[in-house]
Amino acid sequence: MKEFKGRVVTPGACTCEAVVTHGGFNTLASLQKALQFGDKTAKVSDQNNPDLYGKPIAGKALCLPQTIGSTTGGLVLYCACEMKRNPGCMLFANRIDSLACAGAVLASVWSDASMPVVDELGEEFLNYVKDGMKITIKENGIVEVE
Amino acid sequence: MKLTKKQQDILDGKQGETLAKVMKTLVMYGEAFDAKEMTEVTSDYNHLVTSFGLGVMDPVYKLMDTLLQEGVVSGQKFTVDPRPLDPNVPTTFLQNIVFKHFMYNKQAFYEEQLKKLGLLEKDAFTCTCYMSEVGNTPKKGDILSWSESSAVVYANSVLGARCNRNSGIIDIMGSIVGCVPYFGLLTDEGRKADWIVRIETTKKPEAQLLGSAIGMKVMEDVPYVIGLDKWLGNELDEKACTYLKDFGAATASNGAVGLFHIDNLTPEAKEQGRSLIRKNAKEYVIDDAELQRVYDSYPVIWKDKEAKPKLCFMGCPHMSLQQLKDWTDVIEENLQKYGNAQVLIPTVFTAAPAVIKEFKKTEYYPRLEKTGIILSYICPLMFMNNPLCGKMPVITSSNKLRTYTSSRYYTDDEIVMQLCKGGN
Numbered sequence: 001m002k003e004f005k006g007r008v009v010t011p012g013a014c015t016c017e018a019v020v021t022h023g024g025f026n027t028l029a030s031l032q033k034a035l036q037f038g039d040k041t042a043k044v045s046d047q048n049n050p051d052l053y054g055k056p057i058a059g060k061a062l063c064l065p066q067t068i069g070s071t072t073g074g075l076v077l078y079c080a081c082e083m084k085r086n087p088g089c090m091l092f093a094n095r096i097d098s099l100a101c102a103g104a105v106l107a108s109v110w111s112d113a114s115m116p117v118v119d120e121l122g123e124e125f126l127n128y129v130k131d132g133m134k135i136t137i138k139e140n141g142i143v144e145v146e
Numbered sequence: 147m148k149l150t151k152k153q154q155d156i157l158d159g160k161q162g163e164t165l166a167k168v169m170k171t172l173v174m175y176g177e178a179f180d181a182k183e184m185t186e187v188t189s190d191y192n193h194l195v196t197s198f199g200l201g202v203m204d205p206v207y208k209l210m211d212t213l214l215q216e217g218v219v220s221g222q223k224f225t226v227d228p229r230p231l232d233p234n235v236p237t238t239f240l241q242n243i244v245f246k247h248f249m250y251n252k253q254a255f256y257e258e259q260l261k262k263l264g265l266l267e268k269d270a271f272t273c274t275c276y277m278s279e280v281g282n283t284p285k286k287g288d289i290l291s292w293s294e295s296s297a298v299v300y301a302n303s304v305l306g307a308r309c310n311r312n313s314g315i316i317d318i319m320g321s322i323v324g325c326v327p328y329f330g331l332l333t334d335e336g337r338k339a340d341w342i343v344r345i346e347t348t349k350k351p352e353a354q355l356l357g358s359a360i361g362m363k364v365m366e367d368v369p370y371v372i373g374l375d376k377w378l379g380n381e382l383d384e385k386a387c388t389y390l391k392d393f394g395a396a397t398a399s400n401g402a403v404g405l406f407h408i409d410n411l412t413p414e415a416k417e418q419g420r421s422l423i424r425k426n427a428k429e430y431v432i433d434d435a436e437l438q439r440v441y442d443s444y445p446v447i448w449k450d451k452e453a454k455p456k457l458c459f460m461g462c463p464h465m466s467l468q469q470l471k472d473w474t475d476v477i478e479e480n481l482q483k484y485g486n487a488q489v490l491i492p493t494v495f496t497a498a499p500a501v502i503k504e505f506k507k508t509e510y511y512p513r514l515e516k517t518g519i520i521l522s523y524i525c526p527l528m529f530m531n532n533p534l535c536g537k538m539p540v541i542t543s544s545n546k547l548r549t550y551t552s553s554r555y556y557t558d559d560e561i562v563m564q565l566c567k568g569g570n
Contacts (some may be wrong), residue, residue: 003260004284006167024365024401024402026549026550026552029219029550032531032550033344033533035200035202035203035381036200036249036363036531037533045553047445047447048400048445048549057150064531065159065365066366066367066402066415067402068364068366068400068401069295069398069399069402069549069550070195070295070315070399070550071293071294071295071298071311071312071313071317072195072196072257072293072313072314072542074312074313074314074315074316075206075313075314075315076194076484078206078315079202079203079205079206082204082205082223083205088553095179096176096178096313097312097366098179098310098311098312099311099313100328101175101178102175102312102313102315102316103313105171105172105174105178106313106315106316108174109167109170109171109174110167111205131471
């Protein structure tokens with residue numbers, strides 16, 4: 001088990017299984033099919049992301065460097081939260097980007113969904129964490145990986 | 147974040163709970179980026195990314211309804227991304243059923259919402275709102291609350307306006323309260339380059355391929371591109387602007403670029419030169435081999451990789467007036483060269499309604515029609531999101547369309563050959 005310390009973007013605690021991408025997470029390309037066609041597991045539809053393509057991310061701890069792509073990203077994430085198809089939490093190695101941040105904030109202010117977001121966990125976090133590992137988010141941005 | 151009294155009053159709910167939530171959203175958004183204050187939105191108009199009445203986006207429409215019911219509407223008129231449907235674009239019976247009954251079944255409802263929220267005019271639907279024919283062209287230094295990644299990167303880089311890569315919904319919230327958090331690409335420091343990109347190709351690089359390579363490499367950082375002026379010149383003329391429109395869209399969709407500088411060409415690079423480059427900036431050299439490597443890395447996800455294309459989309463982002471004219475010349479010339487009267491693959495060129503209107507006044511329009519090419523204001527991306535369309539072998543020279551859909555990327559020259567001569 002290893003602990004990492006990050007910065008809390010939107011608060012909350014949870015324990016879930018990790019899914020990891022080392023490339024940018026393209027929110028629209030990844031989630032559009034899941035939202036449009038009733039996939040409650042939210043399998044990633046981004047053909048350009050070999051780490052995640054075809055993997056379900058609903059309820060998982062999505063570990064990523066940052067999100068990329070269309071500026072619908074934030075509202076797609078917000079919709080995913082409202083439709084309960086969102087990751088259980090999002091853990092960023094880097095500082096959060098503006099689109100993911102918008103999604104997290106919109107979900108926090110305008111919906112009842114809980115999706116804790118922690119950023120600035122560092123490169124070491126992303127190198128250490130692997131698919132299927134157990135992630136626990138504690139208070140103050142502490143993330144346990146085992 | 148330090149707010150003015152007026153902003154604080156809004157946050158404290160003195161103008162109602164809904165407006166307070168709008169301000170809270172912007173404050174939280176800004177605080178995540180250490181913004182110390184808000185700054186006034188100064189552009190004439192806003193631009194929004196959400197143009198589609200997709201049934202499953204119900205949470206968005208509910209939020210918009212909440213804003214409307216509370217009278218919390220945009221202080222600025224706005225343009226919005228392209229419509230997802232156009233009867234001019236060929237579809238099958240089944241594709242149409244999916245479009246109208248399962249996908250964009252809220253289009254009319256949502257367009258009515260947009261009208262009430264402040265849509266500039268009934269046909270203000272395009273991703274290239276900054277075209278002179280459309281009229282939403284910000285001035286250098288204007289502060290924007292725009293979204294649409296291709297429009298934001300163009301406004302920042304080519305026009306010298308200042309805008310963060312805002313998400314949909316955040317875009318309209320900045321217009322509602324008239325301010326946005328001051329961070330990132332709004333600041334001088336945030337506009338400095340983290341990367342030096344050196345272009346060492348032996349011919350003018352394909353805009354969409356070069357943008358893709360840079361986007362995938364620098365992600366959300368700011369690149370300072372050296373050596374492209376050799377191919378584009380030192381003036382932001384029509385040709386250079388068109389090139390940078392397509393280049394920028396690819397940097398923004400294949401990565402997350404919100405601003406680029408082109409040495410000796412874009413406004414800030416011309417004014418400040420290489421002083422825009424941060425100390426210890428990383429370096430990326432692009433030569434012919436690197437562009438080929440990037441091209442070869444694109445996955446082809448057609449079921450039958452050798453399938454004959456059933457449709458070709460050109461114009462993501464929407465084409466400029468000059469681009470429509472240039473393509474008409476190129477297609478005509480090549481059809482004649484290869485002895486064909488019309489294009490061999492059903493082909494759609496897309497442009498803003500206002501650009502189409504102007505194009506139809508020119509002598510090029512009947513010439514384009516004669517080639518069999520269809521002119522449309524549609525968003526190809528929204529079209530391709532229909533799973534029945536997604537299963538079709540569709541080709542494009544748009545790297546944005548390639549990224550978000552199953553369409554296959556070819557260079558402009560390769561597209562011309564497929565349309566006019568046939569074969570891959």
